[in-house]
Each structure stands twice: as structure tokens, then as C-alpha cells.
Amino acid sequence: MSNMPPPQDKIAPEDDNDTCPVCKSTRYLNPTLSFLINNCYHRLCSSCVSRRFTLGPAPCPYPNCTLILRKNKFRRQTFASLETEREVDVRRRVARVFNKRTENFVLGMEGEERDEAMRRRRDYEERIEKVVFALLKGGEEAQWAERELEEEARDESGIRENEERARIEGAKAKNRGEVEKLKSQLNRELAEAEVRLEGEEKAELKKGRVQVLVGSRDEGEAKRVWERERKRIVREFERKRAEKEWDVLEGFQEQSRWFVVRKEVEVSWLEAWRKEAATVGGGYEVGEYFQRGLWEAFSGLGVCVEEEKGE
Amino acid sequence: MASNGSSRQLSNVQIQDPSDEEDSEMEVTERMNIRTRNKFVRGKKLGEGTYAIVYLGHDTSTTPPTPVAIKKIKLAPTSEGLSMDAIREVKYLRELHHPNIISLLSIYAHNSNLSLVLEFLPGGDLELLMKDQSLTYSTADIKSWMGMAIRGLAWCHRHFVLHRDIKPNNLLLAADGVLKLGDFGLARSFADPMRVMTNKVITLWYRPPELLYGARFYSGAVDVWSLGTVFAELILRTPLLPGQSDLGQLSLIAKALGAPSERNWPGVSALPDWVPPTEGGPEQGMDFFVGMFASVGVEGAELVRGMLRLDPKKRVTAEEALRHKWFQVEPRATHPSRLPRKEGGEEKVGRDLGRGWEEDERVRGVGRRLDFGGAL
Structure with a gap:
């Protein structure tokens, strides 16, 4: 087995989780900074990894580390402590045999x-x-x-036999876990629905939940009932949500029905000023001035005082 | 003058026929003033700021009386007359009527004091909401608040009014969850060409780079930047650019969003207070925004980026922001009535309306009291 972690006198320092020791990029500037480790347990940021190892195996950039690393062997660390990470890897390997x-x-x-x-x-x-x-x-x-x-x-057959047994047990446990998860998810969504929906629907959903939970001893049955129930709830949610949403553009009309301001309007006495750098840099829009002029000229048009009095 | 009919305590005024205290020799305006004043009953004090005291009040002309906020303007001790803030507030709120803008219901004078009757908004404000760690909100909620804020702002801009003080504690919440732009004390209308405007506006953390560089000719893009930083703050629940000084603010902007240069912002080096940035790289692209604001999705990140472009000419306008596709994709904006809310915002209303802001470290350094040159 060649992927055995080599013994280490010292493992990379663990205090700094925010700076890549190789490229020095920090989490402040790059919030998505993430670290990867390889068989030597030296931390590298993911961009260093892709930069250094994309073209094939290369030596670890840490001083005094002689290991040649491959990109596909880089992985995220599971534990905050690299010591723990390494020990768990070793134990996993030993437990296989x-x-x-x-x-x-x-x-x-x-x-x-x-x-x-x-x-x-x-x-x-x-x-x-x-x-x-x-x-x-x-x-x-x-x-x-x-x-x-x-x-x-050497006892290959014995090992394989135990492996097989463990696999079967794992699958069973997983299956059990999934049914449990399904049930709790159902419970959660229904509880959520109860909070959100009111009155009759709430009572109906409560009833539905009881039924599903009673009928869920059999896994297949639970799944079917659950699917049907879930779809119904989702539909319900969507209907309710549509009622409770609003459109930000509601009642917001296009500019004026009286006039349109063209993008490029040239007014001779303004041209020099509008092109001055200090004007450009501040973001002043001459077009808004034209817009305003027209808007003020046209405001009041279409308003009929007599009609409004009548209302 | 008005002393004829106003010697009595206002809070004792009941609904009554105003004619018995009206002198037939009074001016029409005076009579109208008394009639308006008698319509409102002033209740307890909600808060006090540098230039106004805010009371809870009731409009007695309706049954049952509707609560209102009465903002009594203090006269400047130097007796230069009304403060600029009050004049601006009245001037622009009289013009703007929109569900997402606080409404000015009435104005009256009393003993040479001016009182503004404003809509009562007991829901607190966005700052209060973000600070409350026990409160959680979703992307749909952010979308709803941002949608309402942008609508209000687009309305201002459509009517050629710059707000110039957008920040979380000026985005107020009504009892029914609707968000409203408040505090028009720094507002002004769009300037005519060649007319300078002051650049000493907007609370530092929300101030756009062009104002920090001393631009005197600017547009609604300044408000869009402020709203963009509020957007980012809503997502991150911490201020995006908490600078300590003007220069510190610029360096924060450069570090976080990229250093302004002639290349990404034509004309920037011609601005009066331009200093070449020493920090920061090129302007951040979509990658950065998608990474930083992952929770609002790619479309949301694109809107944040559009609102926080360094070059004001490249920034989206409020109306473009309103038509942005983020508002059309799932999850759709939560209906205001379903938004999370905070109880006991009453006191805060007082503080917001009355500007309790001198105690607030967020606004240290804002120049509203320092420079009104070229303003109004």
C-alpha cells in the first residue's frame, strides 16, 4: 500500500485558517477560499492546487516535504485538526484489514x-x-x-467475508435511516404547513398527517402516501404563496405617455460642459434635465379638475 | 398673532367647532392654521433629536382617531429661522406621494413653532431589524424590502428628487409591514446643469465614491449606491463598508470592490478631491459578488454588483433596478403583511424622525451640520 501517510515530525501549523501559506491569499479578499490536503497533510488553497498540479504530478511546495503529489488525491479535510485527520485515515486503513x-x-x-x-x-x-x-x-x-x-x-477470504457482512448491515441501516428521515421530513413540512395555513386547511392537514403516519409502517406504502401528500401540500403552498406575493412593478408605469426623450440630445450651450471630465466623473446626467423640462411642461395635461371634483 | 387662540394647552383641545375661537378679523391662513391644529391631539413624547421633538398624536377628525407622529421643529438657538432640514423635508414631502414614502399629512404652526404631522410608522426600521439577532429573515424577505425601497427611490428619482441620506435607519416600517423611505432632511431636487451641489451628504458608510472624491455634479446614482450597501448589509447582516474617515472609507471601497481608475471610471481623476488609490485591485467582477452574496443567487448578486459599480454612469438606475430579473425569479418577494417584524419600534420611530443621531456612531462624520454650500 503506497498511499500510507509518511511519518511526520511536524504537521502544518493549524493556527491560520484564513491565509494560504503558499500564495498568501486571504479570506478577506477571497471569501470562498478553501483548503485541500493530500497524503502529506500540508494545507494548500484550492487555487494553488489547480495551478500547481493540473499539469501532472508535482512535489509538495512545503519546504522539507519530498512527496510527489497528484491532483486527484487532494481532498477536503474532515476534521479541524490535521493530527486527527491523519489518525482517522490510519485507523480506516488498519480497520480494512x-x-x-x-x-x-x-x-x-x-x-x-x-x-x-x-x-x-x-x-x-x-x-x-x-x-x-x-x-x-x-x-x-x-x-x-x-x-x-x-x-x-493473508487471510483474504476471511476479510472479504466480514466486509460483505458489514456492507449488508450498512445498507440495512441506511434503509432504516431513510424511512426515518422521510417520516421526519414529512412531519416537519406538515408542521410548517400548519403554521402557514389557517382554519379548515390546517385541520385537514393535521388529519392527513395522522393518516400518513399510521399508514407508514410499511415502507412502500409510506413512500407512496408521502409522495401524494407532498404533491398536494406543495400545490397548496404554491397557491397560497401566489396570493401572498407581490410584484415590485405593480402600479409602476412606463415614463410619460406625452413625450419620449431621445438618448442623444445635443444642446449647443451645454455640450462643452457635459463633456468636461469633472462632470463626467460625478455621474451627472444631462438627459435627466431634459426629461425634467419636458415633464414639467407636460404635467397637468390629462388632469381634468371638473372630473376629479365629481368623484 | 396666533396667540389669540392658542394660549391653551394643545393636548386639552377636544373636537369642537373652531369658529368660537376664530376672530372674524383674522387672516384666512391663520384661521386655517387653527383649524388644522385643532384636528390633532398631541400625546406622549416618542423621542427627541437635535432639531425636532417627536410626539405620538392622534387625528381626531376620524373615528376612531388615527395615530400620527407629530414632529415639532425646534428653532435654531441662533434664531436663523427654521433649520434647512425642516425646510427640505417639508418642501419634498409635500410633493411626493407614494406608498413607499413616508407621508406628510399636515403642517401647522403654534407659538411660532412649526409642527409636521407625519404618518405613524410603528414597525421600527431596517437597522433595528438587522441588529436583532433573534430575528431571522429569508431571501424572499430581503427581496420584498429591497423591492419596496427601490420603488420608493424610483418614485423620488422619477420626480427629480435626490434623497441623499439612505441608510438602514431611514428605511422605516409601517404597522402592516410596508417599508417607507423617511427623513427627507437632506433631500434636494436634481440640479440644473452647471449648478453645484454639496458633496457633504449621505452617512459615511453609505456614501458613494464620487461624493468622497468631491463630485459637485452628480445624479440619482448616489442614492442607488446607498441602497446597494443597504442591500449588501441586509444579506451579510453587518455593514459592508464601515469606514472611520473619508479616506478610510475610500480605502475600504478600493479594498473590497476594487480601486477606481480612469480605466474603470472615466473622469474620476478629474474630480476635485481625487487621490490615486494605493490599495485594491481591478474592479471586482461577478465571481466576487456571486461568492460574497451567494444566498441571493446569481441574479441577486448581479443586482448588488449593478448597484455598487464604482462609476456612477455604469451603476443601474433605480428604475432599472426595479425591472431587474432578480425580482421576477423564485423565490418571489414576500408579501409585506408576512414579513418578519419587530415589536416595540415606537421609541425608535421617535428617534428616527427626531434624529437621535448624534449619539449614533454610524453617522459620525456626516456633514449635514457643516456645509450647506450650494445646497437647496
């Missing part, structure tokens, strides 16, 4: 024999810890740990 379960030790055993098996199980865990610590420490101890890993990896 050392994946015996309690039943591998104790299956079919009784009495003292079982106690003895449990002791072996605890020794096994002890060994895992030793290997992890040795790998984290590096040097000769890491070499010993690598040998241990190799040795354990």
Missing part, C-alpha cells in the same frame, strides 16, 4: 472456552491499537506495523 468481529472469536463456544475466546478478542483489539500507534509514530515501528498488516492481510 483487521476487520474480525466478535462472532469470529466466540461463535459456538461455551463456558471457559468462551471466556478464553473473549480474552483473545481483547488481545486482537490491543494489537490493532499497537499497529495504529506504530503507524502514527513512524520510523522502524511503522515498518513493524506494515509487516503486521501484511501478515493479517
Whole structure:
């Protein structure tokens, strides 16, 4: 396994999360600044990564780091502490090989024999810890740990069997989780609907929720009911929302029906002034002056005092 | 003069036939004044500022009486007459009638004091709303507030009035959630060509670069910038450009949005107070705005950018902003009646209308008291 993290005397400083140590760009100027790490756990900002590694493998830019890095191996860090990040990676790797379960030790055993098996199980865990610590420490101890890993990896069929078992269990748990999620999502949206909608509809939705929740013991049924119910609620929401929205342009008419001011109007006595840099830079619009002149000239047209009196 | 009929306390005035205190020899205007004054009952004080005291009042000509805000203008101690702010406010509010602009209901004089009767807006203001950490609001809500603010502003600009003091605490909220532009104390109408205007307007954090560079000929683009910074503040919930001084403000703008130069802003170096920027790169493009204002989507970020262009000629106008496609895409603007609101904005109304602003660090450095040259 070549992607083993190399031992580190020192891991990159963790105090500065806002400045890239390579290009020095800061979060103030670039709010989307994000950091990536590779097998050597040296932090680089994502633009440094694409700049340096897009053309192929290149050495890590940190001084004293001799590792050659590839772009596709860069990833976001999960933990704030790089030490933790590395330890979790090591443990993950070790657990892939050392994946015996309690039943591998104790299956079919009784009495003292079982106690003895449990002791072996605890020794096994002890060994895992030793290997992890040795790998984290590096040097000769890491070499010993690598040998241990190799040795354990010989039992290929046993490992694969346990992997398969874990996969099945994971899928089951995920399925269970999804149904739970579905239910809670339904609950949440309905609760939201209750707050937003009023009166009769509220009561109806409450009833609907009870029905869906009662009927949701069977996963398929829950999904179907949920989908139907969700669509109805969404439709309802949209109708309600349309009533409660407003258009910012409501009642805002186009300029005047009496006149149009052309974009380019030349008035000889103004031309020199309007082209002066100090006028241009301040943003003054001569066109607005023309607009105003016309607007004032035409205002009042179309207003019929007699009609308004009548109202 | 008016002392004939006004010796009694105003708050005791009941609905009554005004004729019994009207002297037939009085001038018509005087009689009208008394009639107007008697229509309103003044209640408790809501707030006090440098140039006005704001009271809660009621219009007794309706049943039930409708609440109003009565703004009693203090006379300047140097007795130069009415302050410029009051004159501007009356002048422009008399003209502008729009659902998104505070309405001036009436004016009357009393003992040589002037009182403005304004619409009562108990919903507080946007500043109050943003500061309240317990309050959350969505993109649809921002769209609604911005839509109303831009509508109000577009109305001002369509009628050739510059507001010149747009900031979150001048965007007031009515009881039904509708946002209204308030405080027209710095407003003026569009200047005629070659007529200088003062550049010492707009609260520093919301002041556009052309005013900081001393431009004396400007347009509605100054208000659009202010509204753009308010927009950004609504999204980020922290002021976008909290500068400490004029130069500090310019350097913040350069650092955050890009350094002004002849290339991105023709004519900028000819402005009176131009100083070449020492910080900042080229003007920020869409990438920056999309990254910074991700929550309002690409269209929203584009509108923020349009409102915060360095060159005022490139900035969108209020009307263009109103027709921007952000207002047409999902999520649609929340109906005002459904907007989140804050309770107990009453006191703040008093402060807003009465300008309790000298205690407010946001407005330190604003020059409304310093320079009225070329104004009005």
C-alpha cells in the first residue's frame, strides 16, 4: 500500500485558517477560499492546487516535504485538526484489514472456552491499537506495523467475508435511516404547513398527517402516501404563496405617455460642459434635465379638475 | 398673532367647532392654521433629536382617531429661522406621494413653532431589524424590502428628487409591514446643469465614491449606491463598508470592490478631491459578488454588483433596478403583511424622525451640520 501517510515530525501549523501559506491569499479578499490536503497533510488553497498540479504530478511546495503529489488525491479535510485527520485515515486503513468481529472469536463456544475466546478478542483489539500507534509514530515501528498488516492481510477470504457482512448491515441501516428521515421530513413540512395555513386547511392537514403516519409502517406504502401528500401540500403552498406575493412593478408605469426623450440630445450651450471630465466623473446626467423640462411642461395635461371634483 | 387662540394647552383641545375661537378679523391662513391644529391631539413624547421633538398624536377628525407622529421643529438657538432640514423635508414631502414614502399629512404652526404631522410608522426600521439577532429573515424577505425601497427611490428619482441620506435607519416600517423611505432632511431636487451641489451628504458608510472624491455634479446614482450597501448589509447582516474617515472609507471601497481608475471610471481623476488609490485591485467582477452574496443567487448578486459599480454612469438606475430579473425569479418577494417584524419600534420611530443621531456612531462624520454650500 503506497498511499500510507509518511511519518511526520511536524504537521502544518493549524493556527491560520484564513491565509494560504503558499500564495498568501486571504479570506478577506477571497471569501470562498478553501483548503485541500493530500497524503502529506500540508494545507494548500484550492487555487494553488489547480495551478500547481493540473499539469501532472508535482512535489509538495512545503519546504522539507519530498512527496510527489497528484491532483486527484487532494481532498477536503474532515476534521479541524490535521493530527486527527491523519489518525482517522490510519485507523480506516488498519480497520480494512483487521476487520474480525466478535462472532469470529466466540461463535459456538461455551463456558471457559468462551471466556478464553473473549480474552483473545481483547488481545486482537490491543494489537490493532499497537499497529495504529506504530503507524502514527513512524520510523522502524511503522515498518513493524506494515509487516503486521501484511501478515493479517493473508487471510483474504476471511476479510472479504466480514466486509460483505458489514456492507449488508450498512445498507440495512441506511434503509432504516431513510424511512426515518422521510417520516421526519414529512412531519416537519406538515408542521410548517400548519403554521402557514389557517382554519379548515390546517385541520385537514393535521388529519392527513395522522393518516400518513399510521399508514407508514410499511415502507412502500409510506413512500407512496408521502409522495401524494407532498404533491398536494406543495400545490397548496404554491397557491397560497401566489396570493401572498407581490410584484415590485405593480402600479409602476412606463415614463410619460406625452413625450419620449431621445438618448442623444445635443444642446449647443451645454455640450462643452457635459463633456468636461469633472462632470463626467460625478455621474451627472444631462438627459435627466431634459426629461425634467419636458415633464414639467407636460404635467397637468390629462388632469381634468371638473372630473376629479365629481368623484 | 396666533396667540389669540392658542394660549391653551394643545393636548386639552377636544373636537369642537373652531369658529368660537376664530376672530372674524383674522387672516384666512391663520384661521386655517387653527383649524388644522385643532384636528390633532398631541400625546406622549416618542423621542427627541437635535432639531425636532417627536410626539405620538392622534387625528381626531376620524373615528376612531388615527395615530400620527407629530414632529415639532425646534428653532435654531441662533434664531436663523427654521433649520434647512425642516425646510427640505417639508418642501419634498409635500410633493411626493407614494406608498413607499413616508407621508406628510399636515403642517401647522403654534407659538411660532412649526409642527409636521407625519404618518405613524410603528414597525421600527431596517437597522433595528438587522441588529436583532433573534430575528431571522429569508431571501424572499430581503427581496420584498429591497423591492419596496427601490420603488420608493424610483418614485423620488422619477420626480427629480435626490434623497441623499439612505441608510438602514431611514428605511422605516409601517404597522402592516410596508417599508417607507423617511427623513427627507437632506433631500434636494436634481440640479440644473452647471449648478453645484454639496458633496457633504449621505452617512459615511453609505456614501458613494464620487461624493468622497468631491463630485459637485452628480445624479440619482448616489442614492442607488446607498441602497446597494443597504442591500449588501441586509444579506451579510453587518455593514459592508464601515469606514472611520473619508479616506478610510475610500480605502475600504478600493479594498473590497476594487480601486477606481480612469480605466474603470472615466473622469474620476478629474474630480476635485481625487487621490490615486494605493490599495485594491481591478474592479471586482461577478465571481466576487456571486461568492460574497451567494444566498441571493446569481441574479441577486448581479443586482448588488449593478448597484455598487464604482462609476456612477455604469451603476443601474433605480428604475432599472426595479425591472431587474432578480425580482421576477423564485423565490418571489414576500408579501409585506408576512414579513418578519419587530415589536416595540415606537421609541425608535421617535428617534428616527427626531434624529437621535448624534449619539449614533454610524453617522459620525456626516456633514449635514457643516456645509450647506450650494445646497437647496
